[in-house]
Amino acid sequence: xxxxxxxxxxxxxxxxxxxxxxxxxxxxxxxxxxxxxxxxxxxxxxxxxxxxxxxxxxxxxxxxxxxxxxxxxxxxxxxxxxxxxxxxxxxxxxxxxxxxxxxxxxxxxxxxxxxxxxxxxxxxxxxxxxxxxxxxxxxxxxxxxxxxxxxxxxxxxxxxxxxxxxxxxxxxxxxxxxxxxxxxxxxxxxxxxxxxxxxxxxxxxxxxxxxxxxxxxxxxxxxxxxxxxxxxxxxxxxxxxxxxxxxxxxxxxxxxxxxxxxxxxxxxxxxxxxxxxxxxx
Numbered sequence: 207x208x209x210x211x212x213x214x215x216x217x218x219x220x221x222x223x224x225x226x227x228x229x230x231x232x233x234x235x236x237x238x239x240x241x242x243x244x245x246x247x248x249x250x251x252x253x254x255x256x257x258x259x260x261x262x263x264x265x266x267x268x269x270x271x272x273x274x275x276x277x278x279x280x281x282x283x284x285x286x287x288x289x290x291x292x293x294x295x296x297x298x299x300x301x302x303x304x305x306x307x308x309x310x311x312x313x314x315x316x317x318x319x320x321x322x323x324x325x326x327x328x329x330x331x332x333x334x335x336x337x338x339x340x341x342x343x344x345x346x347x348x349x350x351x352x353x354x355x356x357x358x359x360x361x362x363x364x365x366x367x368x369x370x371x372x373x374x375x376x377x378x379x380x381x382x383x384x385x386x387x388x389x390x391x392x393x394x395x396x397x398x399x400x401x402x403x404x405x406x407x408x409x410x411x412x413x414x415x416x417x418x419x420x421x422x423x424x425x426x427x428x429x430x431x432x433x434x435x436x437x438x439x440x441x442x443x444x445x446x447x448x449x450x451x452x453x454x455x456x457x458x459x460x461x462x463x464x465x466x467x468x469x470x471x472x473x474x475x476x477x478x479x480x481x482x483x484x485x486x487x
Contacts, residue, residue: 228283231256234276237286241294242270246301261300268300277468296359307363309371311355313389314382316412316436317341318472322349338364342379345484347472350416352382355389360409383416393420400428401452402444411442412471415483432478433486436471437463447477447486 229237235253242251242259250262257272275293279286325337339362340352352368353360373381391407393414404414414420421432428446433453435443437460445452457475464473476483 229279229286231276234279234286235259235272238270238272238275238290238294241290242297245294246297249301263301270297274468277466298358299356299361307354307367307371309373309381310385311389312352312378312382313355313360313386313410314350314379314413314416315353315360316344316415316439316471317349317351318470319347319349321351340365340368340378342375345476345482347474347476347485350379352378355385379416386410386413387417395425400446400449402426402428404442404444405440408440410439412436412439414442415476418481421478432483434476434478434483435460436476437461437473438467439469439471441467453486 232253235257239251239253239259242249242261246263248263252260254260254269257276259270259272261268261270272293275289279289322337322341325339341349344350351362353362390410394405396403396405404411406414415434415436426432426444428444429449430447433445433447433449433456435441435456441463443456443459445456447453453475460475461473464470475486477486
């Protein structure tokens with residue numbers, strides 16, 4: 207929600223008053239590496255490349271991608287320790303004894319198709335046929351990735367983990383959407399006069415496109431069909447297909463926020479078809 211408000215009031219620039227040194231990507235990676243080593247001394251960590259750290263834990267390999275944390279740090283150069291501490295703590299589930307997945311906490315997360323493409327490239331390098339995550343296609347630009355909402359993070363599980371849950375893949379989305387609807391904080395509608403935004407705690411805004419029941423003119427009185435922008439996971443803007451000026455405005459915001467924000471989703475706009483959102487062209 208903080209990001210949404212910052213963009214609405216036009217404050218998309220990074221503060222120039224910070225006295226903290228502007229760390230390069232590699233320097234940030236080194237800071238992050240030292241924090242990981244202190245937090246999880248039983249794990250072997252090494253820098254793979256800028257903003258990528260490899261981990262070896264009991265014969266299992268993990269990768270820490272620091273793109274989102276680095277972008278969050280760049281928004282406030284004085285936040286280095288707080289940002290790294292938060293992200294390092296969110297990795298705790300990786301380095302503890304495996305626990306059963308709570309199916310009542312499985313939720314759907316909207317991610318860009320590029321996320322899948324990156325995982326497919328990694329799978330290819332390891333001679334696997336498919337990425338290890340449980341996912342399905344939403345449209346040509348977006349996918350739905352399933353994960354377990356835990357106290358500290360969203361924990362994505364493997365296909366092997368999912369196979370032991372005895373859940374029919376055809377019913378997974380329906381179940382996950384019900385879970386999401388139940389655990390969501392209060393959804394706040396911001397704006398008016400045919401232009402809206404939604405806030406839902408900062409983690410689930412993009413996933414709100416899956417809640418079909420909310421996409422009504424009673425909730426959002428727009429001129430035409432719903433057109434939305436979801437540049438980052440915590441930003442969702444809504445206008446109508448007949449409001450050309452506002453469409454161009456949120457298009458510009460989407461492109462800018464996608465480039466500068468963290469947890470990227472999409473720089474594109476999407477239009478409601480009555481059942482789902484497809485790319486708006």
